[in-house]
Amino acid sequence: MMTDQTFKLPDLGEGLTESEVLNWKIKVGEHVALNQVIAEVETAKAVVELPSPYAGVVQQIHAAQGQVVQVGGPLVTFGDDEPAKGKDPAPQPGAGERTPTLVGYGAPAATGARPQRKSRSVRASGAAVVEHHDEQRQAVTRCTPPVRKLARDHGVDISTLTGSGEDGLVLRRDVQQAIDAGNGPTAAASPAAPVAPVQPGGIGDKHVKITAVRRATAKAMVQSAFTAPHATEFLTVDVTESMALVERLRFHPLLKDIKLNITTLAALVVTRLLRTYPALNSTWDEKADEIIEFGSVNLGMAVATDRGLLVPVVKNAQDLPLPQLATALSGIIAQGRAGTLAPAQLSGGTFSITNVGVFGVDAGTPILPPGQAGILALGQVKRRPWEYQDEVALRHTMTLALSFDHRVVDGKEASEFLAGVGSVLEDPGLMNIFI
Template sequence: MTTMTEASVREFKMPDVGEGLTEAEILKWYVQPGDTVTDGQVVCEVETAKAAVELPIPYDGVVRELRFPEGTTVDVGTPIIAVAVAGAGGAAPQAPAEQPAAAPAAAKDEPKPEGRQPVLVGYGVATSSTRRRPRKGPEVTVPAPAQAVQAELNGHGGAVAGKSRPLAKPPVRKLAKDLGVDLAAITPSGPDGVITREDVHAAATPRTAEPAAPVTAAPAAPAAPAPVASYDTARETRIPVKGVRKATAQAMVGSAFTAPHVTEFVTVDVTRTMKLVEELKQDKEMQGLRVNPLLLIAKALLVAIKRNPDINASWDEANQEIVRKHYVNLGIAAATPRGLIVPNIKDAQDKTLPQLAQALGELVSTAREGKTFPAAMQGGTVTITNVGVFGVDTGTPILNPGESAILAVGAIKLQPWVHKGKVKPRQVTTLALSFDHRLVDGELGSKVLADVAAILEQPKRLITWA
């Protein structure tokens, strides 16, 4: 046994922090090898396709190894950190006690799916094989003597079904990616068949004749300038599409080419609504709460949905059914440094105005801090997007997948307006409602938009219609 009393090494796997996510990027490690951790302590922050999430460790121990550096995208179910846990009773079935032998580790990594180490309660491991990103390169057969080296370099605990990637350390893989070199096509010159930086540089350098199996020109290769990119970096910047931005792009393309969109517009005098906002700011029940025009617009939309419940539905293509929702999870589009996200307020139809104001305030502040949980962005039914904060008059918003309608709110501006037979300066805005024409026809969409406009023109209708 090891010198540590009955110590064992437990591996914490990348959990599925949302529904059906297959990978996440490690943004930041909060611990380092040698640090002591306790059950529930946050050890890292990861970014999924939906949000940035902090991951707590589910046991006590000492950090032995961080399997991946910051900035690495890791498949769900892959071990990301190893922790030495004291106590024979706490030995994890996932990893043997501290033994350096590579053979048991390789044998261990051939479990049946049902033998996988469980992750945090409420987190799921992908039931199918993990999806690999294209940049990881094609798989090649790993010779038996090199399996232990492969396990150390890739951090996956050994070969999987006799297949694995070419042997190379992470910095070498990044170099190969930057130079556009296929690692599978390189003859390795390092110990145990490991590809070195010199091998990559040699493969990237144009040659007139194919060299023999040993790469003899490798030492001279670093002196030859190798292009880092095929474009002018002084004139262009390329940003990888991943995380929230990638998920948003995929969702918008899917929505735009699946649901037939129709958008209607109405320009409305919101002078009375703006006066009510100022009055509510002085109300004792609203003290300390976020009171702004968006609050009353959200309440107006909820009232319009109550009067026209068919708008709050979704289209079930698989079963060819229209699903009427008897609840409103009101989505609010929020621009964040990581991209556009749409968290929603659960059961917004049951909230009073102060409760709605509190929920909106928490939603916005959490989104700006980048701490929105994936659960907060699931199950939305109707969305509001406020493009007016950018000085834009209006737009034609694209539906969020699974929703039937989205309301865009334009900038509120002082404009000449005919009021009581005279042209006067009034606070005016333009609303745009996009809806899924498969389940919302022009009449229903028009009624909802007209009701929202009527409430904002005469906010006292909130009392009589709610």
């Protein structure tokens, strides 16, 4: 026998203060073994599986699916640890021992073990696949995180769908067919249903649940906008030579398997040039009343995902030559879209780049990530009439937009930095100066 124990949402690290309960793997009255996965939660940075630090019977579940729980808030209360009728008791480890679990190795009971990151071992078409267990069907419904989110946002119970993908994988089209067929309300009876009914007077209105990522992004953007005095400068440059260089490098025998583009080249220039302009790779420390100039460039790259905007980071980017930098950037972008980034990959950035050109946009005024003094937006590469060698010619051009924290960076430094990036992109041969 044991006294009732309440499992509270642990600190998931990286300064995260809350998580949203995506789904429960247990129910009241069920016997739970030590380190058994009991829930799947979504933080602002990742989807995480929570293992139980206790072995016992579930007495009470304190949070509904879709509910946001603060760190330290109650999740589950466990009672008598005798196994449910007809089940064998789970073997208990000795003091200090670690036992194999569904998600790796967990700590002994009542140690407050950190939750283990969700396993991503099952993949389809390069995207992470999550498994949905349905006790009634005694089967597993498999889908990727973006598909699961689509189903959740439209109130579709994904466990009722038959996947048309390989090995029964539920695809986006399967969910869309359910939505079009009017099967969305299958989840309406659940307290976790994320889509609210249309209110009278708002015909066609759609109530979309705010995800953890979007909530965190909104909080960060508001904090940044109302803390750091933003200033933005623009520069349009002729990148014809850079585009030609990238095209040549793509066919180089040593680089044939590496994804290169103008963004990679711009990232290389930025990381080298920041050594000359350290103010743009720094932060304003209000409490210490000082400016901290970072000794390394941890480059953030904004990535648009189905979960919202993420800014994964390449650490020590200033030390990476072009091939390694290209590999690192393409890797974090792919992980961001697949939902497989670790929380540590989404923190510690010192300067960021966002490419709005991929959406056909010429320019924008990016908002600084909190704690950073600079962010560079890359517009689309566009052919337009341009003065070239005293004549007018069609050239590939790009608009650069640099937003900076005017508490830390003066206009002179920002202008020289932006002009330096533009000069190298116009004439890549100048890159030798910075490498």
